[in-house]
Amino acid sequence: MNENQQKTTHFGYQTVAETDKASMVADVFHSVAAKYDVMNDLMSFGIHRLWKRQTIASSGVRKGHHVLDLAGGTGDLTAKFSQLVGETGQVVLGDINSSMLKVGREKLHNLGLVGNIDYVQMNAEALPFPDNSFDLITIAFGLRNVTDKDKALRSMYRILKPGGRLLVLEFSKPEHEALSKAYDFYSFNLLPTMGKLVANDSESYKYLAESIRMHPDQDTLKAMMNDAGFEQTTYQNLTGGIVALHRGFKY
């Protein structure tokens, strides 16, 4: 019984076997990859661009840095990091999902961003890099899909250089009750309908809403980062806490 409990995890509101979650999440993103950018703009009314700008502003990234954009999807952050680190730097766009990587690579190639970007399909829980490899790791709207978040955070800590930082941009818990109720109504009623109309896939967007609710809140994630070894861990609520940007350093 105890062994069974250890081997299960959340997939939205469902409880599934740990071994199945990665493939179930993969199915979601295979399904939405083609319309991912359009849906992001539509669902967030374009505000996701401001959340990502804040992430870049908090990154301290500069020429020559090595950056890992984990769960980088269609490469919004990678595009900016590639320009900021210059030809002497390196950005790795990592994602567990090959469809998302493919869309991201095509998009960045079309933007003329080549030369300092690598595309690697990887699992955040077992990052395929040596210790102390990166100056910066970002994971934007990806951590909630990871099966074992603690393991993933420890893995990120391992490959960060001393002095490097991790930025986690993720949906979180709204600060105010009224906003929370309006957000719930939007997430569970409007979001799946929009997903159905635009991407012809309401289930994936139902999973999105559910997975956000199952994700640890601001303080819990901060504690998880501290447990993984990060120091000076802080978070900043964006748009009333709908999204939070966590920051932790490795020394």
Place this chain on the structure above:
Amino acid sequence: MFTNFLVAIVERILNTSLKLDSTLIDKLAPIAHKQLLIEIRDWQQRFLLVFSDQQLHLYSTEENQYDCMISGDIDTLMALQNPAMLTQLIRQDKLDLQGDLNIAQGFSNAFAAMDVDWPEHFSRYLGDAPAQQLWLSLKSVQQKGQAADKKLATTLSQLCQDELKVTIHPIELEQFKQHTRQLKGHVAQLEQRINRLLQNHSIQ
């Protein structure tokens, strides 16, 4: 978030200016990847400006990493449009500057020397001759506007400096009274003369 939104708009405007004046990219090339932190004291905001990969990147930030930092009130920073003011403002303690001075001067010089060939850009949509004509008309309107603005400013300053004649001056009032009294005397004299003439006429 609202600040982020405004900063994104400013960044877009700056990048549009790069497209309008292609020489800007060459002027900014020597300071590529150098981070200029601009602190606006009266707004309590800090902005990071970086030129890289032929694009300008502007962020509102709380980071403390920079190659050059300038800090001052918004009026002081606006005065930097004239690069010659830089040293003077530092001496007057209106501007703090830390790090590599060349970076601040690089950005300032590049934008001060910005020269957009507007007729060339208009000609893509209108053709050469109409674009030139439109440009001359716009310049003419601008010159007329500036002249009108100057005239209005002069008139306003004169109005503010000179006394407005809301009532007549006491001397003018005294003169008026004197004239009225003289007129009254003349009328009385005329009346007497008319009466006398009427009397003489009735005796005859």
